[in-house]
Amino acid sequence: MTTIFPNRLARYHRRLHHHLPPVFNLFSRNIHPNKMSVGWGGLPLLPLRCVLDHLSTEDSLAALSTCRHWRSAVLLYEGRKDTLKLRVKHLEKNLFLTRLFRKYTRKLHIYIDSCGEELDNFMNYVLPQFFDTQKLQELVFIGPTYILQSPNTPVAKLNRIITESLMFKNMHCLQKLSLLGCEMGTVKNENGRYTHKNVEYYSRPLSFNSIPSPNDTVLSRCNAGMMTFFTLQQIVLDYDRMSTETLETLSELSQMSKLTLNIGLRRPLALPTIDWRRANRNLRVALNVISAPQKLFNELMDKVLIAELPLASLKVMFCKTLHADVLQRVVRLYKETLRELVWADAPYDSADMFHRIIKQQRDADMITMCNVNPLILLCWQCTHLQRLVIHGYWVWQYDLLGFVRLRKSLEELEISAIYNKQTRFSSAICSDNVVRVLARDTQKPLDTEFVQQVNLFTEFSWSPVSWEHLHPALRPRPSAEHRADYVLQEVNRT
Incomplete structure (x- = not known):
């Protein structure tokens, strides 16, 4: 075997070092690629199959073509x-x-x-x-x-x-x-x-x-008798496919507790109105708003974010705005149920400083007249908040400190743009506007003492997110493929 496939095995031996845990690299440290008869090529089938488990699907297929022994390891124990x-x-x-x-x-x-x-x-x-x-x-x-x-x-x-x-x-x-x-x-x-x-x-x-029939959007209502024994717990679909009749059908699933609805990519003429009083009492809804235009947010507040909605998670991705009115409505209606908030955008691709500021058009009600940061209000009022993710918008470091002091229930905090001087965006702060991250902006390191101060109030080890380690979709000028990967990652997150 080693005389027929020496070069191929040697190449794959080098590739394995980049995929395997340290324990396997220790095993093969002293193995020469050209002496595979006493190394990788001579491994028993069971250990070799365990090694192949650490490869991706593409690499597993490549391993199949390496030699007969490796192919037997995968096929014998079934991938x-x-x-x-x-x-x-x-x-x-x-x-x-x-x-x-x-x-x-x-x-x-x-x-x-x-x-x-x-x-x-x-x-x-x-x-x-x-x-x-x-x-x-x-x-x-x-x-x-x-x-x-x-x-x-x-x-x-x-x-x-x-x-x-x-x-x-x-x-x-x-x-x-x-x-x-x-x-x-x-x-x-x-x-x-x-x-x-x-x-x-x-x-x-x-x-x-x-x-x-609207009753059969996801599962056929004709089979309602069998749904009682279904172990299905979570369903993800586009909001325009939902209706009160669909909700009634899904309520036949005895163990269903999570419903994720996506708005934005598919844009119907009008968002459907749903009577959430027909849902099971243990149902929790996650709402994902993806690449939605500014005008859709008004319809979102009127038809979707209603009092009966059992909202547990809100994720707004690639909408190019941080809508303060949406955050305030979430605080007013879902302070007892909300557990997760993600608001993520890529840096705004513009060199014009005028595009840095997002002006908020707010109604003159009691909360908005107090000029309170909506994220501070969120951490104060939402008593069960566990995950907070903000990308694409600047956050003052002492607002961040306020997040962790007000909400001890946080288990995950991911914020990438933090500034330490309040006067840096004074025009935006004074007018109570939101500050975008622009493509040409750079990240400055935070003081070690401040990071330690934040960790005094968290139940986990927190550190600022390095821009180099952000998902490619959250960096300047992301491709559609990168955005799709990030959206699917968040949508499929359990």
Whole structure:
């Protein structure tokens, strides 16, 4: 083996050093790449399979082509990948990955980068292979809208019979379902279940309505009797797919406690009005506002942020504004339920100092007349706040100190732009406006004494976020791919 593949094994030996924990590097420190018969090439199958567990899916496939011994290590113990990510376009690769990893896959993420015939082939040939596993805990569909970060892309329509049959097949273990930029298709003919023998067998107890109905947006209401035994706890979907009828159907799920709704990427003519009094008492809603225009925030406050909404999390990403009225409404209505606030933007790409200031148009009510920083108000009033993330906006260091002194319940605090001189943005502070981070701004280190002072009031070790270590989407001029990655990271966060 070593005479046939010496160069390939040597190259992969070097690559492994960048992926493996120190314990494996200690093992191989004195192994020469050209003497692989007593090193990596001679490892027993079980330890070698444990080594391959630390590689990504792409690197695991590369390892398969290295030599017969490495290929046997993966195939003999069957690839163990907790999270499997598939792209619809690559049908042959998907079939191979599914056959290799399906037995131990717990989280299945499907990127729908192509609709039409390629999506139909994926639904008919790849997805039914997971009927045999009965171990899926997370099922995520990501449509073109989220991949390209564009509202003009088409909505992907999923095969309802296959998708729902797969979900009910895993009803004893499935905990999370995400429908991002996609929706369930209409059942034209129930004979569609007979296109695959596994679907025919597993969907036999299910019923499907061929007439579109708001009751069937996520799951078919016809199967409400079986939903009582569903372990599904969290559902993620676009807000425009929600309705009071959909909420009533989801209320049939006895263990469902988390509902995540996304607003912004898909922009309907009008946001639907939902009667949240029909929801289960233990339901908590997470609201994600993504790349929304300024005018949408007024409709957001009128139709979405209402008193009956059981809001637990609010994330506003890439909207190019920090809307003080939204923060104040959140404080007034959700001080007992809010646990998380994320407001993230990339630095504003402008050299004009005029664009640094975001002027707030506020109503002259009791709170706004007090001229209180809305983030200070948030930390003071929201008694269960656990996570606070602010990127793209400058925060005065003593306001930051106020955050941790007022809210001892914080478990995670992530703020990247902190300034130490109150007079630096005096024009903005005096007029009670928000200060943007511009692309040409630089970060200055905070005093060690101040960082220590902040840590006196936190239950965790806090340090300022270095701009070099920020996600690429939070740096100047991010690409659509970087924004999509950050959005999906936050949306899929548990």
